Amino acid sequence: MELRKALYNISALGDLGVETTSEKNFQEKLDSLLHVVLGTFLAGKGAIAYREKPASEISFVARKGFHDLSVGDIDLGPLLAAGRNRPYHPAGNEALAGAGVEVITPLWERNDFIGFVLLGKKFTAEPYTGEDLEMLGMIAHQIAITLKNHALFHHVTEQLEENRKLYEEMRRIYHDTLQAFAAAIDAKDLYTKHHSQRVAKYSVAIARELGWSEHDIEGIYVAGFLHDVGKLVISNEILNKKTPFTPDEMKEMRRHSLLSYKIISQIKFPWKDVEKIVKHHHERLDGTGYPDALSREDLSEGAKILTLADSFDAMTSERAYRKKMDVRKALAELKNCLHKQFDDRILLAFCKVLDKEIRGELPEPDILPHIERGSDLSVISALLEGLIEELSGDSREA
Amino acid sequence: MTTSPFQVTSRLVKDVAIVYPRGYLNNLSGEYLVNECGRHAQAGLKKIVVNFHETDLINSIGISFLLNVMEDLQTAGGTLCFTEMKKVHLDTFEMLGLTKYFLFFPDEEAALTALDARKR
Numbered sequence: 001m002e003l004r005k006a007l008y009n010i011s012a013l014g015d016l017g018v019e020t021t022s023e024k025n026f027q028e029k030l031d032s033l034l035h036v037v038l039g040t041f042l043a044g045k046g047a048i049a050y051r052e053k054p055a056s057e058i059s060f061v062a063r064k065g066f067h068d069l070s071v072g073d074i075d076l077g078p079l080l081a082a083g084r085n086r087p088y089h090p091a092g093n094e095a096l097a098g099a100g101v102e103v104i105t106p107l108w109e110r111n112d113f114i115g116f117v118l119l120g121k122k123f124t125a126e127p128y129t130g131e132d133l134e135m136l137g138m139i140a141h142q143i144a145i146t147l148k149n150h151a152l153f154h155h156v157t158e159q160l161e162e163n164r165k166l167y168e169e170m171r172r173i174y175h176d177t178l179q180a181f182a183a184a185i186d187a188k189d190l191y192t193k194h195h196s197q198r199v200a201k202y203s204v205a206i207a208r209e210l211g212w213s214e215h216d217i218e219g220i221y222v223a224g225f226l227h228d229v230g231k232l233v234i235s236n237e238i239l240n241k242k243t244p245f246t247p248d249e250m251k252e253m254r255r256h257s258l259l260s261y262k263i264i265s266q267i268k269f270p271w272k273d274v275e276k277i278v279k280h281h282h283e284r285l286d287g288t289g290y291p292d293a294l295s296r297e298d299l300s301e302g303a304k305i306l307t308l309a310d311s312f313d314a315m316t317s318e319r320a321y322r323k324k325m326d327v328r329k330a331l332a333e334l335k336n337c338l339h340k341q342f343d344d345r346i347l348l349a350f351c352k353v354l355d356k357e358i359r360g361e362l363p364e365p366d367i368l369p370h371i372e373r374g375s376d377l378s379v380i381s382a383l384l385e386g387l388i389e390e391l392s393g394d395s396r397e398a
Numbered sequence: 399m400t401t402s403p404f405q406v407t408s409r410l411v412k413d414v415a416i417v418y419p420r421g422y423l424n425n426l427s428g429e430y431l432v433n434e435c436g437r438h439a440q441a442g443l444k445k446i447v448v449n450f451h452e453t454d455l456i457n458s459i460g461i462s463f464l465l466n467v468m469e470d471l472q473t474a475g476g477t478l479c480f481t482e483m484k485k486v487h488l489d490t491f492e493m494l495g496l497t498k499y500f501l502f503f504p505d506e507e508a509a510l511t512a513l514d515a516r517k518r
């Protein structure tokens with residue numbers, strides 16, 4: 001008989017192990033643990049109470065019976081004074097006696113008191129033996145470890161979530177700051193309202209079409225926003241001039257890309273080469289651009305994307321000295337300047353973006369709706385298809 | 399065909415509900431068993447036979463649920479019988495001192511006859 005009892009207890013410890021390590025969710029696990037205890041001691045009622053953090057309140061997390069008992073009614077003094085994970089018969093506690101609690105076990109893991117287990121009388125009405133209490137002590141320690149592990153895991157998850165929120169918040173502030181900068185630039189030049197935002201948007205679309213990573217895409221987005229920040233330093237008179245620039249004025253205007261570079265070089269970006277992309281947004285493949293007169297091989301893909309996006313928006317926006325072009329003309333102009341000013345791979349990618357927009361394959365069509373409201377898209381579509389075929393051939397030869 | 403690792407079915411023989419737990423009697427399955435027996439008790443049936451023929455394992459959790467069923471039925475003034483329980487499980491019940499609270503029969507026939515005899 002003794003041997004069989006011992007075997008039953010061992011198998012109950014086995015059940016406990018199975019339950020504590022199972023893939024079940026926390027609540028199911030707690031319910032199972034409670035049933036292991038109830039089944040092991042044949043108790044009709046039982047409960048597990050637990051607090052997740054040292055500062056939080058203890059509450060019942062699993063119970064069978066004892067529904068009228070509240071944790072607040074239980075005097076924690078004797079419980080804390082009792083041995084760790086050592087079950088005892090509570091004496092002199094009215095709430096416990098009234099509810100029919102026979103045995104109470106404080107749950108400790110290392111130096112943390114984390115809760116307790118209550119058990120009612122046995123189904124067989126027999127008293128709890130010394131062996132029972134010893135066994136219960138072992139089970140209690142197992143339960144304490146399970147609860148503590150859960151609390152730790154929960155804590156880590158909470159911290160991760162907290163960090164994620166902080167990061168999101170930082171990003172938001174960052175983007176708000178960029179928008180404010182861009183707004184300041186665009187406000188200075190009445191005719192280029194929202195120019196920075198659009199250049200950023202077009203650059204992102206092209207970069208995505210070229211298969212850039214989301215991180216790098218974010219970098220070119222920022223570059224687009226800030227590419228003309230140097231214009232803040234140029235006088236309003238020159239910026240908003242309605243007649244052609246004099247050579248001196250032109251020289252002054254051309255300072256803006258270097259000024260942009262100098263301003264944003266002060267900022268430490270998490271993205272690579274933002275300042276270089278900005279610096280080179282008026283460079284040309286044929287080496288006649290400014291400020292460094294770089295040529296095709298020296299220009300990064302980012303700079304080539306920004307250059308094309310910038311020019312396309314300039315062409316399709318109204319300026320102080322000229323009317324805006326429609327998309328067909330602008331595309332023809334871009335094609336005309338291929339190899340001299342623009343890279344064919346970038347133009348190909350841009351045409352594909354526009355084509356996808358017309359086909360409705362982009363989640364947020366954002367380029368054509370802005371410039372070609374109400375125009376005949378089928379004409380543009382045919383033009384784009386021709387260009388795509390031609391440029392695909394070009395890039396294969398290259 | 400069901401893929402559930404544990405299922406509880408039952409059938410009625412006159413005023414007796416025979417319940418068949420299959421597989422592994424543990425947490426979730428124990429709950430099914432309690433619910434199934436509770437359903438019959440609610441319908442006014444006071445005689446329940448649990449046939450363990452297809453039950454592979456009854457662990458501490460399973461025993462907790464069986465006590466649950468027993469308690470519920472006791473309060474309703476009913477009778478709970480177990481049949482076709484494996485020797486190893488019978489031994490456990492005996493060791494735990496539970497044999498005097500349940501009626502054990504080798505098979506359904508014997509259980510039904512005994513329950514019928516109880517009827518006045």
Ligand SMILES: [Fe+2]
Pocket residue numbers: 227228256257281282310
């Ligand atoms: Fe510029």
Ligand SMILES: [Fe+2]
Pocket residue numbers: 195199227228310
């Ligand atoms: Fe620009």
